[in-house]
Amino acid sequence: MSRTRPSSSLDPGGPDDATRRRFLVGGSLMVSFAIVPGMAALAQTTTEAGTFHASAPKLPGSLKTTPSLDAWIKVAPDGHVSVFTGKVELGTGVRTALLQLAAEELDLAPHTIEMITADTAATPNEGYTAGSHTMADSGTAILNAAAQVRTLLVESAAAQLGVDAAALTTRDGAILAADGRRVTYGEAVQNANLHQDAQPNAAKKPPAHYAVIGHTLPRVDIPGKVTGGPSYVQDLRLAGMLHARVVRPPSYGARLVAVDSARVAALPGVVKVVRNGDYLAVVADDEWRAIVAMRELALAAQWQPGPPLPDPAGIHAFLMNLPAQEIVVADQGAPARQSAVTLKARYSKPYLTHGSIGPSCALAQLDNGVMTVWTHTQGVYPLRAGIAEMLGMPREKVRCVHVEGSGCYGHNGADDASGDAALIARELPGRPVRVQFMREQEHLWEPFGPAMTVEASASLDAGGSIVAWQYELWSNTHNNRIENAGRLLPAQLLAQPFTPAPPKPIPMPEGGGDRNSIPLYRVPMLHVQHHFLPDMPIRVSAMRSLGAHMNVFAIESLIDELASAAQADPVAFRLKHLDDPRAQAVIHAVADRFGWRAHAARATHPDVRASGSGFAFAQYKNLMAYLAIAMDVTVMRDTGEVRIERVVSAIDCGQIVNPDGVRNQVEGGILQSASWTLFEETHFDREGITSFDWSTYPIMRFASVPRRVEVVLIDRPGLPFLGVGEAAQGPAAAALANAIADATGVRIRDLPLLGPKSRNALKA
Template sequence: MSKHSSLSNSPKISEWLDFSQEGELTLHTGKVDIGQRITTALALIAAEELSIPFDQISVRKTKTDVDPNEGYTAGSFSMQHSGYAIKKATATARKIFTQKAAEKLNISEDKLEVSDGQIRAKGTNQSLTYWELMSDVNLEIDVDEDVQTKNTSDYSIQNKKHIAKGMAEIMTGKYQFLQDLKFENMLHARIVRPPHYHCELEKLDPDVISRLEKENIFVIRDGSFLAVAAKQEYKAVKAARRISLAAKWKVEKQLSEENIYSQLTANRKDRFFVEKGCVPSTTREIPELTTMNEDEHITVNAVYQKPYHMHASIGPSAGCAHFDGQSLQVWTHNQGVYPLRAAITEAFDMSKENVSVQFIPGAGVYGHNGADDAAFDAVIIARHIPKYSILLKWTRDDENSWEPYGSAMHCEIQASINKKGKISSWSHETYADTFLTRPITGKKPATRMLSSHYLENALPWPVAEPMMVPHGGIHRNMEMLYEMPEPRLVKNRVYDLPLRTSALRTLGAYGNVFANESMINELAERANIDPFTFRLNHLKDERAINVLKKLQQVMEKDTPEDEQMGKGIGFARYKNSAAYCAIGVSLTVTEAAEVLLHHAYIVCDAGEIVDLEGVRAQLEGGFIQAASWTLYEQVLYERDGIVSRDWDTYPIITFDNIPKMHTYLIENPGKPYLGAGEGAAGPAAAAISNALKDATGLSLRKMPFNSDTIMEAALEG
């Protein structure tokens, strides 16, 4: 059996490739397109390997039991999982089709060539298409992972500029989002949530319900779960407001307003020593923190902090469901249709044969946002009113106050350099809440769904166990590629914190890389060595060295000299196993202490590049999103609930602070794909903080770096 997770679950060629439509190839995949262009990349791999035009290849939207189960579309794994599987499946298919063509044309295989979906006998006009050969070949056989793939020197499609699948539809308003679904007999639904997590529905005025029901509005009440559904969408919107005003909630406890960073260090926690390979140990004791001798070493202590962040999708989450009394159909824009189905079947004691879940795109999710919960909510409503299709949309307020946030983090680093300017000790203790409360098949997935805690038969809130895999949630990218004596890395999985958290793009890597790479700069400064040389002095990994040297070269060449301009860099290899990414930033700080970004330089080695524009867009978008987190964002809350309920109270980056992008990809045809979707975020944060130090002389260690924190840092000196 294959060691590859996707191919071991779905070993047969026919599970990935479908030639049944004349002149078309349909790809099956378990990875969903959330704006990262995975469908474009998969189609390009198939187009290259089979020499079929890109526009004759379509990619299915993942549906349970029809498409492979590849778990979640997450962790920058899509190319390593589905990309690899499609590459090997198409190469195996090409071999089988070519053999069959040789047999039919009565010619040896080396006299055949493939182009435009046709297998031709060289120098003749004899040819056969894949579709003509279809009935004579057997694709119900295993993908051959040792198959000879196309020679990289023969590539003609990959690593070129292509317009993404769906782009023209997006431009013209024809791209179908989940929010756009329309069915006969459809009802629009809205949820009425309590003021915050710890509330129970005490009373709902029955007169309000009966008045609404007279207006043909359905009111769904199941324990403390409240929703409305109506034929006309705006009627549902208004009904939800009326219910909201009529509902009385009992507050069981308030949100703790104590400083979050104090809670992160003081609360109950599990502590683990993180060993080589960035894996938490269950056996090794955590060594005492010792300080190097002052005569021989310079030691720096610093604390780096980031607040809670939101996914803050532009389109609030939505879900659609139809229940006919026995079987249930669900449409979702979440990142994993199979785990969602597991949560639904467990919650409602249904057999999986009776539940199908299909992906339909929504707005970008960037991890575990409200999408799973919205689908689950639609299911609850559909089960209460069978035979209707229920299209549920969360509001902006719902999304901002109920999505599972990216945890706040507190990173304490103590590091030393010796007289040669080499790192002589490194201790990093990172503190955070869990980054994984997604539903996981087989691990009580129903308890991970928000509304399961508010139903008549409420499930208890789950407590996620610490992730013990290499580069799991909190400790992701704690370990660096720099050579040094064994570092003292400690993961603190902290409990009893005030807000609901889960996977937000990069999990702990964003906070850890920000802390690590800020400290690296602080050490370089103490050593009086420039930040590039200091890093290069500690690196042996050739590919890491290459991206940093390239960044140095382009920054020296491009940046105009400006007295006021601060420059900074950051570097990491995401999870030490995905893309290498080095980022440089130039910025200025206004008199009002606002940061203006001027240039961003991104150098990335993502292995073999398939979809050139897709990789670039992921890196550039990753940079901009991380710049937004770094400069502007924090979830505000008080004892009575979340305060950041709209875009005024949760500001994000806008078009007036976007730097000029300079993106460079290191080409490595034939090398394994290295996921690039999350590589930019951590280095971007560090580059910004290091550039701010260069511009202002201030070491900013607490996000967001808005005018308040910059002023505060200036006053503290």
């Protein structure tokens, strides 16, 4: 394997117009081994996590799709060990956790291992980093591959030493014999064939012998971030780099009528003005000059408006009346013959903005017929396919290299920026081109988290048990990731535009809008209906946890209302309806740490403040991490302000690799969900999106951060990794709503909880 890097200050380790307008509205590492035979034949499924059809279904994790051991672990003759993953670091700490897995099974210090993440020239194709799949897919693959590589190295050393392999031990990159003789990994690999498929049920270390897994390792991505060192694609600088800025249409479906580009082209430092149909961009030798030229180009452009958006005041009714693809998610049992109480409720969620702190950025260079794109995409292989189609280039002539971006969980503008960079770099062969969005471009043009509406009803019998549950949800797709070139915004603006692939629902059990729409509770009669809405008035795609945030909010809110109707404690009511012992365990853990007690009269001061507690639980996707949460809040009755006083959460995510990393993710998920749930809403009018900056799209400020957050970790040594990143979003939202209802007696079913109408309802 030969390895070089670009000169850089950062070492990151044709459809018709009507259809087009409708959809608008609506240094490098080179490897000499083959990653997997027939990789091009692997067809991507429609799951948001980007899983693939398995070529080796009996193997664990992503070994199913990439079984070759040297696709994951490479040992050089000098003993240098490289570990490869198709997943990316998004700020969740997975790079560190994956290092720990490899270090454990290879008996190496983590800092001696080189971790190479998502690069279409080097790493396995693991689709997208999404859906809390990294540890379950890539982590499981690396753990098993490392164990089998270690076995092969030991067998090679045993042959060299003439001893039984069982008599050898490994430590710090060497195989040791009882008589003191040693063979380094570099020496052993010369007589070991790592280019072979993994085997199922290979022996691994027993959890009792773990020295790295289950222990906190400081995150390897943090030092540069806290010291101001180059850490993100936004920091990447290549020799001879040019700076570009794009000019987007003023609204969905707007058409470029005319543009006086000659004046802009004559500005100081301007290298090129790029126009292709409705696509506009400018390239300069300096970033500030590019920004000045972009502003002038925007002023010089004349646009024909696109079709109007729906009335924002009636957006949920509008969505519910769109043509729907009907999906029966669950249908079991017969209607209850007798019920003492039936509750009905409607819940809603607005469009949400990802709001990445760093606007999306990408770099691209066309050199010797190869287009290289440095990108913070969550899926380098799907992005490569989309860019190749857009440029009319063979896929093997396009390379996408992941470099961490400054903040996103979900589908923001990263892929669009990558498409922009590639289009512009094609116009200037040999020169690296950097594209970064302006704040308003990020906010106005990213794919938003979809608005959703839920109607639910549930019945109790005379003994206070749930006997019937009916649940309907309306939602656009939660997956408009890059399935084809048309999913890239710049490709839609070209003179020969590309049509986005039609939206498709993500099948259960993963689910999209219907993710977590089936309650885990014991319910004799259950019906869940998903009204999947293919037509999109506003551009939407994946946002962290997809439909789980809304569905758990609705389900757990209704569970609290049912508990009240049954005159039961909310925690006891949940336990009464749960059969899963792991679910019961996280609930008990929270209740014990929180000091939960059966509800009594709250300390309420009507003219000043009201205090209350809320509880919620969910298992993410009903098949991943279990999480329960309790919250204390204070509501200021004069202003409607909500203060989160204390949060206690417990999580069971199977085998814990890095305890502090798990704790970080739960804490971060709680804060992010609290921001969504209390404050966030994408605003628009009939002409377009209006929440274009931080003053028009409020997020949680430091004054609203919970005073105290505690996370109880329930470790399950040896059990499968269940994923952590998205477990907290739904339960945190529901616990907040339940706590506010407990404090004030006001049940808010429409998000955000502190929207204008809701805030007024909370005032005394």
